[in-house]
Amino acid sequence: MIFDKRIIKAIFLTRPNRFEAYVYMDGQEILVHVPNTGRCSEILIPTVQVLLREENNPRRKTKYDLIAAYKNGKLINIDSQIPNKVVYEALNKGKIEYFKKYNKIEKEKTFGNSRFDFKLSNFENQECYLEVKGVTLEHDEVTSFPDAPTERGKKHLMELVEVKKSGREAGILFLIQMQDVRYxxxxxxxxxxxxxxxxxxQREGVCVSAYNCNVGESFIELDREIQIKL
Known part of the structure; x- marks a missing residue:
């Protein structure tokens, strides 16, 4: 996907809480929104270069979203709204082999007590519930999830097992929001x-997969499947 809003470079200064950060841009310190509730402590380090997306909404407290940062020369997208959009685009283009047999893609569908990111189906009455998790944590080209405890993530996994037991397909896809990773x-x-x-x-039959992304300053797209080590 190509970003349709203005992208601006800045220097990260500090993050006083989960939702806000201060950056240095155009000779001044400004407050920006951080669209990621994860810690990102290994990415958002003082003096690193970050990317801001301009949001021209007069009702907002801040004018910009902090959507990406450079870590040792590697650009990492941290916008938590991006993974679902990237996967939705990839599903529509048939880029994810395991799910190519599904031609109907619905967003935010409920099964049991959980709402999943996607419900996939086809003319053969086959159904699959798919959950997407964005991954930003990386060390020596090894990526991991989560970067903070997630009771909700565990709940989703247990519910995906119930989906599988119901005779439907179930999957969780970890979207790694960067390039050049090993597993x-x-x-x-x-x-x-x-x-x-x-x-x-995974033992119960839930499809567990991971894909990395091609990431640029004005775009992000699903790239290739990455090895998983459990």
Missing amino acids: FTPYDEMDEEFGQALRYA
């Missing part, structure tokens, strides 16, 4: 229960 693995040190739930879900 993906759950971050057990941060949330051991999520890692255990992910392994259990």
Whole structure:
């Protein structure tokens, strides 16, 4: 997908809370919105170059969203709204092999007590519920999720198992919002229960996949499937 709003470079200064950050741009310090509630502490480090997206909404407190940052020369998108958009585009283009048999794509559909990102179906009455998780945590080209404890993530995995038991297909896709990575693995040190739930879900037949992205200053798109180590 190509960004249709103005993208501006700035220098990151500090992040006083989950939703806001201060950056240096055009000779002044300004407050911006951070569209990611994760910690991103290994990315948002003082003096790193970041990308801002201009949001011309007069009712907003801030004029810009902080959507990406350079980490050791690697551009990482941190906008939590991006993964679903990238996957939706990829599903429509048939770029994800496992889900190519589905021709109907619905967003935000409920099964049991959970709302999943996508419900996929086709003319053969086959159905699949798909959850997408954005990944920004990386060290030495190894990517991990989550970067903060996530009870909601574990709940989604347990519900995906129930989807599978109902005779439908179920999947979780980790969208790695950067290029040049070697593999993906759950971050057990941060949330051991999520890692255990992910392994259990895979054993129960839930499709667990990971894809990286081609990332530029004005675009992001799904690239290729990445190895998973559980």
